[in-house]
Amino acid sequence: MLGIEAKNIFKSFGTPPQDILKDVSLDITVGDFVALTGKSGSGKSTFLYIVSGLDNPTSGDVKLSGTSLLGMNSAEIHCLRNTSIGFVFQFHYLLPELTGLENITMPARKTGTHKAMEEYALHLMESFSVLHCKDKFPSQMSGGEGQRVAIARALIQKPKFLFADEPTGNLDTINGDKVMEIFKRINKEDGTTILFVTHDPDYAALASRRVHMIDGKIAEIS
Ligand SMILES: Nc1ncnc2c1ncn2[C@@H]1O[C@H](COP(=O)(O)OP(=O)(O)OP(=O)(O)O)[C@@H](O)[C@H]1O
Ligand SMILES: [Mg+2]
Numbered sequence: 504m505l506g507i508e509a510k511n512i513f514k515s516f517g518t519p520p521q522d523i524l525k526d527v528s529l530d531i532t533v534g535d536f537v538a539l540t541g542k543s544g545s546g547k548s549t550f551l552y553i554v555s556g557l558d559n560p561t562s563g564d565v566k567l568s569g570t571s572l573l574g575m576n577s578a579e580i581h582c583l584r585n586t587s588i589g590f591v592f593q594f595h596y597l598l599p600e601l602t603g604l605e606n607i608t609m610p611a612r613k614t615g616t617h618k619a620m621e622e623y624a625l626h627l628m629e630s631f632s633v634l635h636c637k638d639k640f641p642s643q644m645s646g647g648e649g650q651r652v653a654i655a656r657a658l659i660q661k662p663k664f665l666f667a668d669e670p671t672g673n674l675d676t677i678n679g680d681k682v683m684e685i686f687k688r689i690n691k692e693d694g695t696t697i698l699f700v701t702h703d704p705d706y707a708a709l710a711s712r713r714v715h716m717i718d719g720k721i722a723e724i725s
Contacts, residue, residue: 505568506696507531507664509554512563514546523549524560525719531698533663536690538707539700541716547700548668550716554698555588555666556580567664585610589657589695591667595641595649597656603628603636603644607656620659627655631685647678654685658695665689667699671706683709 507530514524524546531537539547552558554565556572565572567587572580584590597606607624608617628634631651636644644652650670657665667686671679683706689695699710707713715723 506533506535507554507698508564508566509550510564510566512550512553512560512565514549514553514558515561520561523719524553527563527716527719527721529554529714529721531696533696534690534694535696536686536709536711537698538710538713539698539716540702540704540707540713541722545716546719547716551666551668551698551700555590555664556584557590586660587663589660589662589665591650591654591657591665591670591699593669593672595646595653597641597644597649597653599641602638602640603633603648603652604638606641606652607659609656610659624655624659627658628652630688631655632681645678647674647681650674650678650682651685654682658689661693663696665695665697665699667697669700669702671701671703679703679706 509527509529512524512527513522515522527550539551541547553560567583575583601609604624607627608620625634625637628637631654633648633651636648636652641649671682674682686697686699687709690697701707713725714721
């Protein structure tokens with residue numbers, strides 16, 4: 504199965520170690536659109552960081568497109584994260600000294616394809632209704648605009664996988680709805696596999712599947 508395969512993931516923090524993820528296994532097929540729900544502290548972010556290679560599990564394995572993240576060195580993970588994985592955080596974390604357009608083309612700059620990417624960046628900005636932010640700095644954008652620019656940045660390399668940790672958590676309903684519309688669209692039109700965390704049942708209902716976590720375990724998949 505080529506998609507996301509998380510197998511028997513355990514994660515513990517602290518001394519003495521406390522188990523935060525307790526034997527979590529989840530398969531996500533290519534093109535799937537999955538919402539991850541659960542109470543605060545149930546382990547959603549921890550799981551998302553592990554399946555996206557931002558953090559290592561204490562034990563267990565994660566495969567993306569059939570390749571285990573655990574066998575990779577940090578340069579290989581970095582390369583994978585730069586090309587196949589997009590990540591959107593609750594707070595957009597745009598670089599304050601760069602304009603909207605520069606923020607989006609940042610990942611492309613590193614790989615030396617900056618010029619070719621600029622056109623695609625402008626296309627993404629237009630389709631997410633933030634073209635007017637191309638020369639603005641993040642401090643001059645609204646929260647919703649900043650988040651849509653951050654989504655464009657996450658998508659600039661046309662990643663197979665998009666991970667998002669409460670992408671609407673810091674937005675009002677109108678802007679939250681816009682983010683979810685974008686997610687639905689890129690999942691449908693580009694076939695991007697999406698795993699996103701949300702506390703909002705209405706947004707979770709938009710996904711193809713819902714994975715509910717309780718106390719570090721998957722309690723229900725619907
Ligand atoms: N680096 C860390 N060191 C110690 N404990 C941690 C660390 N990261 C997370 N935890 C603990 O792991 C548990 C799960 O945290 P996590 O951030 O995954 O929860 P969450 O489901 O994303 O919650 P929220 O909805 O509030 O974002 C929490 O009890 C948290 O305190
Ligand atoms: Mg969290």
